[in-house]
Amino acid sequence: MTDVDNWPPNPTIGLMPAEAARRWPDREALVFEGRRWTYRELDDEIARAARALIGIGVGRGDHVALWLSSKPQFIFLFFAIIRIGAVAVPMSTRYRRIEVEHVLRKLDCAVLILTPQVGPADLAALAREVLGLDATPAAGGKVAVADFPALRRIVLAEPGDMPGALSWDDFLGHADAAPEGEVARRAQAVSPDDMALICQTSGSTGLPKGAMLNHRVIRLGLDRTAAQGFAESDVHIHFLPLFHSFGLLVLTFHSILTGGRIVLLDRFDAAEVVRLVDREKATTLHGFDTHYRDILAFGDRHPEYDLGSLRFALFPAGPESLSGIVEEVNRRLCPTGSGYGLTETSTTVTATPGGATLDQRARASGMPMPGVELRILDPDTGRDLPPDAPGEILVRYYGLMTGYYKQPGATAEALDAAGWLHTGDMGLLRPDGHLRYLGRYKDLIKVGGESVSPAEIEHLLLRMEGVAEVAVVAAPDPRLREVPAAFVVPGPGATVTLEAVERFCTGQIASYKVPRRVISIDALPRLPDGKVFRRALRERLAETA
Template identity: 40%
Template sequence: RHSPLLAGRTRVFWDRLKGVMHCHNPIRTITDAANRMAMSSRDVILMYLPLFHCFGLYEGPLMSWVTGAKVVLTTMFEAGETLRLIEAEQATVMNGFDAHFYDLCHHPDVDQTDRSSLRTILLAVGMASSEPVARLAQEKFCPTLSAWGMTEVGVGATRTFLDAPVDDRCVESGHPLPGYEFKVIDPDTGDVLPPSTMGELCVRGYATMQGYYKRPEATAEAIDGEAWFHTGDVATIRDDGSVRFLGRYKDMLKVGGENVDPTEVEAFLLEHPAISKAQVIGVPDPRLSEVACACVVVEPGQAINDGDLDAFCRGKMASFKIPRHLLVVDDYPMTSSGKVQKYLLRQMAAEQLGLNGG
């Protein structure tokens, strides 16, 4: 049971990977997740996430293995092809990130596609900017579930319940699966923070990794003496134990000494009628050290400039949170699993804005 079963990969820096060693225990995690989702051999899982990504592997072939569900695999994600397969294969379950479901919900064929076979979607949400997509997916497809996880903790360590209120399924990241403990700490002091206070999420449980392959120093840095894995994620935990993922600490901005949560600003920018997608990054500033830069995709036929953005934000949020720079882009650099590569956005912004660093 404790012999290594697999080694997942997780990126540390742009050009370095860590091997994440797991024993057989995560198989039980998949079984617990399947039970919470009421998975059975009657389900048809449509999986377009790459299988080298833990989300794709665990929620696709391994979920099929423990439940007997059929799994339909594709070589890559393409919204039109995915809609065709939903109807052709009578898919009942789908998984993905907000970028996938934004494309699906806005595809011109969505309303002509028979989506009635779908019964649930597992959508990784929690960040404020994910909420509009989660709510739209409820309208266009079926009830969604939310989850949080990462390679080091056996992938999905939380999941919402099927009968949870819509607000919880669109905003929260779910309750812990059996065998997991969670806490939120002050990353500077290590003190456990009270409910609903933002801090670093720490996880302890039977399915957390055994360690990083041939990286004992990195393992010791990530897992403390009491077996808590320090995730580097920003989160809150409610009184009822529900976890909400808010982002990565490395993506948090420090503007003139003030902490800025980029997902909060992104969610606000999405209220602008000309903006269809928003990502906020930090860029160097000689006075404040760092300021916010909004990288936006505009709606067809719309336009926006720096003055428009400043007028929209002024008086509605703290001045230090308002983006000082605006970049209008066609789309974002993405990983093959559908995550925005913010480090590439920072490089792009530094080049286009003529800034040093980034």
């Protein structure tokens, strides 16, 4: 188990793998599609990528966009960028034209490194369209795009075709151009207070904002590994997207900080997860409700696979609608731990302690970690609320974002003068000291003068026969302003109608909470972090109104 005090004082993110290589040089660090890297080999890959970045002209403070699938190159590049004092800008592979244009221009990206094809998405073609590169000649191996004045280089992390872009092999060939010892010199010049990365908010209600994070998040990672008992014997199945802070700053950091082994998948596939747990004797999973439901279902169909090596599953909990699946995972797989956080807090700032009860694992979001302060405020009066009273969650600690990049107005709205982050999330502090996350305030439905929580209705409807999944959003109403609408994923062979939902809900919840519309859907749209993409559902409602 990792002791916070055993790490060097004021560590920096770029040197984390180097410290791990010093401690555990011959331990396996990374597994991907049958290939394996020790910690020494992992650090060698990062060092080579760092030299190549210097060789193509990446300087201190330059912003480097990573538009990559979850493959080893992402890990190599992420730590290499930060090691030489540049700033990593992870981008979702689900982004399309408007979002790509927004990030590359507004965040002043000097270099774009991309995977040309991710599943059916042709990212190279999309980048050509956004940048207009088909009509832009390359000069000296660089690109020049008038509408994106900061952009100088494009690198393809895998084979593909794009004007002016360096292939992966050509990129690595530039490592020879880096002066001897330059990587080490730049790494030593990095301060823990320097900006290390810019993580994008989910964009669930608009274009993403770039949250600026520094190296202080390492301390949070160390405290989290200690709270949740991670050790060098752990084998972590990693299917969460690396461009998202949960997959990058939680799971990846956990493993490197403790000398564990990452078994990496470039996408979630329940069958492959179960097979890898059996083959690699994995000890941990990290994911959301959909992931665990699929894993349990595949495991039921294939009892020949042994999942008995699992000892811990990180599963953010709190809303009552999740309690049933959390309890099922605890009963059938292994104990779970919860946590609460968001991009602006550089991931989870709470953790479920060892020895927690099932109720605390299933209906709470963990306890604040050392140095983390939480408050629950009445959003109308601004007053602090007592235990068990729901209000807005405020967070203050050493690792909060320093602000949104070049958005002082949005920064001032989120961070007050006393250093508190106003999250916009609804939650409560339980008498036992655990936080309980209840949902986003913007997702509340205002029915007349009444506030309705979608999570309450979802929890009820999940008990209805024939309902496999459900998400409730606000539908416009000329008299009441908003009413609940339920998007339902029916179970196999089931049909769920509005009339059936009304009959089921009557007498169980107040009449104004009963959904006025029911829409059957094959699958709920989700954001990269696994949360339901409620904006997409609201847009679908508007289209069918």
